[in-house]
Amino acid sequence: MKMPNLNEAHKRSNICVSFEEFNFDNNLKNIGNGKSYFVKTYGCQMNEHDSENICAMLEEMGFKKAEDYEVADLVILNTCAIRENAHNKAFGMLGRLGHIKESKNIIIGICGCMAQEESVVEEIMNKYKYVDLIFGTHNLHRLPELLNNVISNNKKEIEVLSIEGNIVENIPVKRESKYKAWVNIMYGCDKFCTYCIVPYTRGKQRSRMPKSIIYEVEKLVKDGYQEVTLLGQNVNAYGRDLKMDYDMANLLEDVAKTGINRLRFVTSHPWDFNDRMIEVIGKYDNIMPYIHLPLQSGSDKILKLMGRRYTKESYLELVDKIKTKIPNCALTTDIIVGFPGETEEDFNETIDVVNKCKYDSAFTFIYSPRIGTPAAKMKDDVPLSEKESRLYKLNDLINKYSKENNDSYLGKIVKVLIEGYSEKNNGTLMGYTDTMKLVNVQGDEKNIGKIVDVKIDEVKTWSLDGSIIK
Ligand code: SAH
Ligand code: SF4
Ligand code: F3S
Numbered sequence: 001m002k003m004p005n006l007n008e009a010h011k012r013s014n015i016c017v018s019f020e021e022f023n024f025d026n027n028l029k030n031i032g033n034g035k036s037y038f039v040k041t042y043g044c045q046m047n048e049h050d051s052e053n054i055c056a057m058l059e060e061m062g063f064k065k066a067e068d069y070e071v072a073d074l075v076i077l078n079t080c081a082i083r084e085n086a087h088n089k090a091f092g093m094l095g096r097l098g099h100i101k102e103s104k105n106i107i108i109g110i111c112g113c114m115a116q117e118e119s120v121v122e123e124i125m126n127k128y129k130y131v132d133l134i135f136g137t138h139n140l141h142r143l144p145e146l147l148n149n150v151i152s153n154n155k156k157e158i159e160v161l162s163i164e165g166n167i168v169e170n171i172p173v174k175r176e177s178k179y180k181a182w183v184n185i186m187y188g189c190d191k192f193c194t195y196c197i198v199p200y201t202r203g204k205q206r207s208r209m210p211k212s213i214i215y216e217v218e219k220l221v222k223d224g225y226q227e228v229t230l231l232g233q234n235v236n237a238y239g240r241d242l243k244m245d246y247d248m249a250n251l252l253e254d255v256a257k258t259g260i261n262r263l264r265f266v267t268s269h270p271w272d273f274n275d276r277m278i279e280v281i282g283k284y285d286n287i288m289p290y291i292h293l294p295l296q297s298g299s300d301k302i303l304k305l306m307g308r309r310y311t312k313e314s315y316l317e318l319v320d321k322i323k324t325k326i327p328n329c330a331l332t333t334d335i336i337v338g339f340p341g342e343t344e345e346d347f348n349e350t351i352d353v354v355n356k357c358k359y360d361s362a363f364t365f366i367y368s369p370r371i372g373t374p375a376a377k378m379k380d381d382v383p384l385s386e387k388e389s390r391l392y393k394l395n396d397l398i399n400k401y402s403k404e405n406n407d408s409y410l411g412k413i414v415k416v417l418i419e420g421y422s423e424k425n426n427g428t429l430m431g432y433t434d435t436m437k438l439v440n441v442q443g444d445e446k447n448i449g450k451i452v453d454v455k456i457d458e459v460k461t462w463s464l465d466g467s468i469i470k
Contacts, residue, residue: 001158004116004136006372008162009200012190015164017206017241020141022171024060028144031151032063038072042090043080045231045266046202047112049173049182050140051078054111056172057143069093070100074107074147076133079114081197083368090114094128101130107150109133111140113201115160119371125158136160137202141168164204169212179226179419179449185213185251186232191269193296194307194375195339195367198233205234207242210251217258226417226451227262230255235265236272249276256284261451262417262434264288267334270295270318271309282326288434289326293319294334298353299346302339305378312349319357330360330405330435337394338367338387340378347390351397358401360435361462364394399461406459409437413469416454418447433464443468 037058041051054076055065066072075097080086090110097108108131114120115136124131132150135142138161146157165188175181188203189196217228230251232238238248248265256263263286270293281287293315297303300311310318322329335350354362366387369376414433422430422440429441429448440463441454447468458465 002160003158004118004121004160005162006116006118006200009116009203010372011164012204013164017164017204018166019209020166020168022141022168024057024144024172028061028148030062031144031148032058032061032074035063035073036066036071037063037074037076038066038069039076039078040069040093041078042086043078043082043113045182045229046184046233047078047080048176049184049231050112050137052173052175052182053140053171054078054143056174057141058147059174060172061144061147069097072106074109076109076111079110079112081113081117081120081201081370083365083370085368087114087120091128094124094131098128098130107132107147109135109147111135111137111143113137113197116162116201117197117371121158121160132156134158134160136162138163138166141171162203165206167206167208169208177419178224179417181220181225181228182231183213183216183220183228184208184232185230185235185265186238189233190237191234191271192307192374194305194378195336195370195373197370197373200372202233205237205241207239209242210239210244210246210254213251214254214258217255217260221258221260224449225260226449227264228255228260230263230265232265233267234269234272236268236274236277247274247276248272249274249280252277252280252287253284256280256287259286261286262288264290264436266292268293270315273318275321278321278325281329288436289329290332290434290436291322291326291329292332292334293322295350295353295357296334296336297339297342297346298350299342300349302342302346302349305341306336306339306375312353316353316356328435330437331357332436333357333359333362335362335364335394336367337364337390338382340367340375340380340382342367342382351394354394354397354401358405359398360405360437361402362398364391364398366391403459403461406437406461406464409433409456409464410459411456413453413455414439414466415451416441416466417451418443418449418468420448421445438463440465441468442466
């Protein structure tokens, strides 16, 4: 049994990152024959991509995907620790799985960021004794062996490492989409924003080798993929740990040259966004004019308390540069309200930035203290009712600018990557523009998987309606 340790996870030394190749033990090939699995994913794109690895490993073991968790023989929850409600959702699901296990012999596994928290693992061991398998973010590749131990020896497995980091290449992947692919370029984060649990749950920042990333994208291009999203918690700092004189601007340029039709990246930290990156984004037509640039707060006092290392002024200067050098660039953001010490004036500074940046959309959150982070020791002094009223006010403003930005698309012809049928499924197709606007599209289904010209006929707050013109 290997337990997580947040203190260990906080360490950052100069150790070299180890690069390993995934190795599948062929003896495990038929372990899952005749059994079905269901993976439930919470959290960010990184977790979604990790789940694509988990599903592929399970299928190599012979498991088949189940329609729903209620009918599966194996259920894995890939969890997120970013806010309390993410925790609550996963624990709620664990409760439901417990009821199922009373009448049926199922295997229950927990992984992802919550598994990296010692308080969570202790709670699971004490209150959810029916969980069979717990593994963390550093040893995803060990799933086949750990699961084999659970099945063959009929015993619980807990293996969570709090190491500074390793990179395992070539873990199999079962991609959710045939047209859009996630590609990790780095793991972990060294920024330690004071409210954030990610540097503890994902470990030290470590970049993949450029050649591995480029090779993966070249293969995706050959396989007919249209869009690639480069993934990392702080992609602009890519390469810094490699000591190779090669950074995100170099990588973006090299990946753009693979000829992939659409290229984007998440998430950018404003602190590391340099002019060369902006130049490269402006220069290549296949780099999407879309930037997610988390603000968190518009108040210098709060930004300092958050450890974000930029000011309102420098953020606004960066946005200005982006908007001048990358024409029609869509800009989205993340904002936290109710951070400890946030006064009405501080919140108004945030509102001021929103008024100046006129974001295309934003994820807005009420501050949630995370055990083990520096902010959790600060006095959480903004009353919940005040936090909520700030959130509503902010959301109203964000929606206003969303609609205004969308209005500018009315009557225009835009390129849309058609992904499939819309949720309404009344024959309407759906897809995204290169600025990440959701478009409901009238047209022939033979266009699914293609980038087509769409004329925008109607504009809503969160989506556009249009029809294919060729
Ligand atoms: N690496 C990304 C963000 C990862 S987390 C970045 O630095 O931008 C996604 C978003 O969750 C963050 O941008 C932040 O707005 C929000 N978040 C993180 N920790 C939070 C907390 N403790 N309470 C509320 N929101 C939080
Ligand atoms: Fe969290 Fe900050 Fe790292 Fe983003 S940059 S993952 S907010 S610590
Ligand atoms: Fe959540 Fe972990 Fe992502 S905490 S947001 S799943 S990195």
